[in-house]
Amino acid sequence: MKVFTVARLKPGETKITIDKNQLRILDKSYEFDVILDEQTQQDELYVGLNIGQLLEQFKNGISQVIFCYGQTGSGKTYTVNQLIPMILPQILESKFEISFSVLQIYNEKILDMLYKQQLKLRYKNNEFVPENLTKFICRSQEELVKLYNKANKNRIINSHQLNDFSSRSHCIYTFHGQTTDLQCEFNIVDLAGSERLNQTKVQQIQESVEINKSLFYLRQVIQNLADKVQQIPYRQSKLTSLLKKSLNGKSNVVMVICLNPSDDNLLQCQQSAQYGVKARQIILQPEQQQDDQQRQIRELKQQIINLEQQLKIAQNTIKSLKQNQQNQQVQQQQNNIQMEQINQINNLLGQNKKLRDQMQHINDQNFVLSQLNHQMQNENQDLRDKINIFEEIISEDLKKNKDPFKKDWVELFQGEGSNYLEIIINKLQYYKQWQAKYNNEKILLNPIHQTVKNGRNQRSFSIGKREFKF
Known part of the structure; x- marks a missing residue:
């Protein structure tokens, strides 16, 4: 218009x-x-x-x-x-x-x-x-x-x-x-x-x-x-x-x-x-x-309605924020608990790993000891077998009143750089040779001690600082 x-x-x-x-x-x-x-x-x-x-x-x-x-x-x-x-x-x-x-x-x-x-x-x-x-x-x-x-x-x-x-x-x-x-x-x-x-x-x-x-x-x-x-x-x-x-x-x-x-x-x-x-x-x-006054009244009423709506929205927002804050606090607590549990699990895993390492080390040591034990058992068995042979020989000689130990045996036994097993082996070999050579000769052991224990006869003899009983 x-x-x-x-x-x-x-x-x-x-x-x-x-x-x-x-x-x-x-x-x-x-x-x-x-x-x-x-x-x-x-x-x-x-x-x-x-x-x-x-x-x-x-x-x-x-x-x-x-x-x-x-x-x-x-x-x-x-x-x-x-x-x-x-x-x-x-x-x-x-x-x-x-x-x-x-x-x-x-x-x-x-x-x-x-x-x-x-x-x-x-x-x-x-x-x-x-x-x-x-x-x-x-x-x-x-x-x-x-x-x-x-x-x-x-x-x-x-x-x-x-x-x-x-x-x-x-x-x-x-x-x-x-x-x-x-x-x-x-x-x-x-x-x-x-x-x-x-x-x-x-x-x-x-x-x-x-x-x-x-x-x-x-x-x-x-x-x-x-x-x-x-x-x-x-x-x-x-x-x-x-x-x-x-x-x-x-x-x-x-x-x-x-x-x-x-x-x-x-x-x-x-x-x-x-x-x-x-x-x-x-x-x-x-x-x-x-009308200005009526318009202002209507505008004010509308403003009141708008403010009430805004207040309601603000209250809902505050309520939602509080709820979110509580949820965040709960979530934070749960996260803290989970972190503590994770830390504990990590500590346990660390300790478990240490224990496993220690166990593995012990197992390795046990394996080594088992091998050594097996080896020592074999060596001990060999030693027992040899000692048994030696004792049998000595026993036979003693029964025959033969003296298998001569000065050269003692010197051989006390020689430097020799160990007891080597001495025994050498002595056995030497004794066998000696026994074959002097089979008919009687040997007197000195000293020979004979005691009675529990109604049984027991004899003993010594080689250097070692004493043998039978």
Whole structure:
């Protein structure tokens, strides 16, 4: 949806031609949604401005704005004075509680037209709001008419060469609609006329300068909105600051371009028409405006709900974290126990390995000892066999009273580098030889001891330090 633009021509001789929805001024054409010529009646104005649809949307909570723009003396205030009586009855029939306020901007000062007091402009909730603006609650059309007439009496006007009753200020008439849930506004903006000093020849030059300056800033805002510039210079004037709420795209906007089609004003008619064509490019997205307090209450309630949900999530998260922490502690304890068990097992495995190594060493030693024992047993057996042979021989000799030991035996027995077994073997061999040689010779052993033990005879003899018993 775009800004709805209407061109309205003031009666008089003109060179401006109308072709359906196009105006041709000098050598240029300008297209509007509706063009109202100088013969337009009040009921045709109602239809041409689409007032019925605007009021219907207002009743549904959508704000409406009607701008009247043009050079001084082009019929702006006249159009406003026609519009307001037409909308009063239907506004009062809406479901809203209606209050009425009027303010004017004169020399960059904001004035309350119902109480004649200057107002300060405050920035609140992303909007510029006139502080302490008087709003009268109206329940009848008569009350609204009285307030409207009272406001017009307080409007600053002046006369100049083009208009005996020229408005020297921008005037904003606002019908405020309020319910428990919604708030909306129906604004009618009567802009002061653009002026050329060489035509108006006003004595209060500062008034004209401020009027033209504020209209220049308004055209700049319209230009930026049409071009979709991100930064809009609303703060440059009090007028653009107050109109920010109406131009932010959330309201329906109707731009009425009032034209004074006399030959002397054709150039200014071109500028005004160009202004309307540019405004027609602004994209709007009207929507219901919720009551600030109710909106804040709903937002706070929603915040409470969100915070409760976040609190619940946080509690669940804390509970989960505590559970995870407990699980981690239990898991850590289990891990510690497992580590201790693993360490104990590793220690036992280490000890077992040491014991196995020791056992293997013992087994190796046992094997070696077993081999040595087996070898010693074999050697002992051989020794026993030889000793038995020796004892038999000695025993035979002793029985025969032969002395098998001679000096050479003793010397051989005591020889260096000989061991007992070698001595015995050698002695046996020698004795066998000796026995064969001296078989018949008797040998007397000295000394021979004979004792009686346990009823048995026992004899003993000694070789060196060893003693043999039999």
